[in-house]
Amino acid sequence: MADKAFDWLNPFASVNLGIATWADGIKQWAISNRELIQPVKQFFETVIVAIERALQATPPLVMLAILVLIAWQTAGRRGAIAVGTCLVVLGLLAPEAWGLAMTTLAIVIAAVILCVAIGLPLGILAGKNDRFEAAIRPVLDTMQTIPAFVYLVPVVMMIGIGNVSGVIVTIIFALPPLIRLTSLGIRGVNPSVVEAARAFGASPGQILRKVELPLAMPTILAGLNQTIMLSLSMVVIASMISVKGLGNEVLRAMGRLDAGKAIVGGLGIVMLAIVLDRITQGLGRSGRDRGHRHWWETGPAGLVTALFKKTT
Amino acid sequence: MTEPRRDAAIRVEGIWKIFGERSRQAMEAIRRDGLSKREIRERFDCIVGVRDASFSVGRGEIFCIMGLSGSGKSTLIRHINRLIEPTAGTVWIEGENVSAMGAEALRRLRAEKIGMVFQSMALMPHRTVRDNVAFSLEVRGRPEEERIRTADRALEMVDLAGWERKYPDELSGGMQQRVGLARALAADPAILLMDEPFSALDPLIRRQLQGTFMELSAELHKTTVFITHDLDEAIRIGDRIAIMKDGVLVQIGTPEEIVTRPADDYVADFVAGISKLDLVTAARVMVPFAAYVQAQGPQDTTGWPVGRPEMKLNELVDLAVATDHPILIAADGEPVGVVTKRALLRGIQGRDEERAA
Numbered sequence A: 001m002a003d004k005a006f007d008w009l010n011p012f013a014s015v016n017l018g019i020a021t022w023a024d025g026i027k028q029w030a031i032s033n034r035e036l037i038q039p040v041k042q043f044f045e046t047v048i049v050a051i052e053r054a055l056q057a058t059p060p061l062v063m064l065a066i067l068v069l070i071a072w073q074t075a076g077r078r079g080a081i082a083v084g085t086c087l088v089v090l091g092l093l094a095p096e097a098w099g100l101a102m103t104t105l106a107i108v109i110a111a112v113i114l115c116v117a118i119g120l121p122l123g124i125l126a127g128k129n130d131r132f133e134a135a136i137r138p139v140l141d142t143m144q145t146i147p148a149f150v151y152l153v154p155v156v157m158m159i160g161i162g163n164v165s166g167v168i169v170t171i172i173f174a175l176p177p178l179i180r181l182t183s184l185g186i187r188g189v190n191p192s193v194v195e196a197a198r199a200f201g202a203s204p205g206q207i208l209r210k211v212e213l214p215l216a217m218p219t220i221l222a223g224l225n226q227t228i229m230l231s232l233s234m235v236v237i238a239s240m241i242s243v244k245g246l247g248n249e250v251l252r253a254m255g256r257l258d259a260g261k262a263i264v265g266g267l268g269i270v271m272l273a274i275v276l277d278r279i280t281q282g283l284g285r286s287g288r289d290r291g292h293r294h295w296w297e298t299g300p301a302g303l304v305t306a307l308f309k310k311t312t
Numbered sequence B: 001m002t003e004p005r006r007d008a009a010i011r012v013e014g015i016w017k018i019f020g021e022r023s024r025q026a027m028e029a030i031r032r033d034g035l036s037k038r039e040i041r042e043r044f045d046c047i048v049g050v051r052d053a054s055f056s057v058g059r060g061e062i063f064c065i066m067g068l069s070g071s072g073k074s075t076l077i078r079h080i081n082r083l084i085e086p087t088a089g090t091v092w093i094e095g096e097n098v099s100a101m102g103a104e105a106l107r108r109l110r111a112e113k114i115g116m117v118f119q120s121m122a123l124m125p126h127r128t129v130r131d132n133v134a135f136s137l138e139v140r141g142r143p144e145e146e147r148i149r150t151a152d153r154a155l156e157m158v159d160l161a162g163w164e165r166k167y168p169d170e171l172s173g174g175m176q177q178r179v180g181l182a183r184a185l186a187a188d189p190a191i192l193l194m195d196e197p198f199s200a201l202d203p204l205i206r207r208q209l210q211g212t213f214m215e216l217s218a219e220l221h222k223t224t225v226f227i228t229h230d231l232d233e234a235i236r237i238g239d240r241i242a243i244m245k246d247g248v249l250v251q252i253g254t255p256e257e258i259v260t261r262p263a264d265d266y267v268a269d270f271v272a273g274i275s276k277l278d279l280v281t282a283a284r285v286m287v288p289f290a291a292y293v294q295a296q297g298p299q300d301t302t303g304w305p306v307g308r309p310e311m312k313l314n315e316l317v318d319l320a321v322a323t324d325h326p327i328l329i330a331a332d333g334e335p336v337g338v339v340t341k342r343a344l345l346r347g348i349q350g351r352d353e354e355r356a357a
């Protein structure tokens, strides 16, 4: 306002509230608090690396067998066949494809574990408290709608590039459905059943553990499935801040117009998505859909159980 | 109403429940100016659920609360185990002030002293029948072996032995409510709260369950508060009946009192269609022997059928059809009254004019 004449038709050009400089201050704050941020970052880096090491150390065929068995247990025979087929296709895409997929899987697993750790308690809170639900809803909307590039920069400024930033960016995008559906599941529990639990002397914690969470579980698992899918959809963007894996192949292919890399990366992500979707979708079936059989009475575990019963 | 205060298992004193944000102000306004239900809704946007309810239930007594839907029965019964906090008033259970209990004491009371049965059954769909029934023991941390034993015994009482491992949705409605009854009985509580337990069932199944309940009740002598919107059911089951209307207990009394001396037109309308045959006793319709002699002159009562004062009208009809004489009512060998044919017929109709005349 001081140096330029104030233009009534374009007032914005002459007003400077200094927001950009103020935001730059965040970077300064992050730099000056390095010793605070670094240990936390180091801890998560160690965890992510440990998960990746474990996945990479398992021989591909053993890993394939494990995933197929898990799919058989959660999604039945047809799910197992689909998962097995997808994993074989994934491995045949390119010699390095399996290793890249495991790196990506490690990042997804780390992000999903943190999503559950954060999202489940927040979702329960939102399910029980209308005020909290009303407060958190616009935040969740924002997390899902703003483009990832908007928060990519501040996250990198605060923490630097690498796996940890990749996981954080993934969490911001993938967390909302888990919170939403946990809240929805808790709210959907028949209030007269909760009242009966109260009438027979259950404490609030017992009501949560013995009534609300079990009854909300199919909905919560649907939320978990979505969170996993969204985590996977972030791998290309995460690779822009130097996260390795399948996403990085796609990114590099874009830079060089390398069709081969694009197909390996792209198809690899799709195969991984189908595998994770199949496995987690089956989790959400309620006891009624399974004919009131316990999980250990079906699938491969059911075979083992039956075998045990026969021999004893 | 005439219960000795000391022996009451449940005593409810001046309970008010006003639903809404501004229930406190509404309560004060009622205390100050005696506002009506409608004025409260208009001025404070609050709903009066229960209005100054007081009663007590003796040990082992079955106390029915009867009223139309929306009259506040469910709200009132939920004050007894404090599922709903009163706006004003106090509840005592066996001399203990429930309103003053801490959270842990209240949970213990609910789990060990009170069993509750709901109209909607409210069984837990993810638990087996056995785990449903043992729920109150589980929340008290009882060992598994004891839970199984107790649950199976309770299921046996309601004729559901063999169904322990089933899930609620594998059972019919009547069987589900048997599970509800077993769950309420499992911890062997002193008090049963039953909120329209049989209303959701088919008439035939309802009769069956009423039968099961009355057999169990005769055997176990539980203090019971039983809610129903069906006067026939209330009369069949209740030792005493309270009639509720718009949140107010308009009359409390034995079935016979309610039917023969309704407190107001509302209750009178209600009981108009009820058969008096198995309800009204000879003592209510007879003319005192002295008065009869005074009016008719000395009587030769040889050959008259003889009944007792506590005989129901139905039995008097059996005596009356065998003879042309009036029925002599005698207690301890002494004649105390006379029931004429006319008085008997009027009694069946539910009218009192013979006595009044």
Ligand SMILES: Nc1ncnc2c1ncn2[C@@H]1O[C@H](COP(=O)(O)OP(=O)(O)O)[C@@H](O)[C@H]1O
Residues within 6 Å of the ligand: B019, B020, B047, B048, B049, B067, B068, B069, B070, B071, B072, B073, B074, B075, B076
């Ligand atoms: N939580 C509540 N909030 C507001 N009003 C309620 C609530 N519970 C019950 N009421 C009102 O209180 C009155 C009595 O309801 P209720 O006790 O369920 O009646 P009943 O069991 O006799 O059918 C009804 O008018 C009902 O709308």
Ligand SMILES: [Mg+2]
Residues within 6 Å of the ligand: B073, B074, B075, B196
């Ligand atoms: Mg009701």
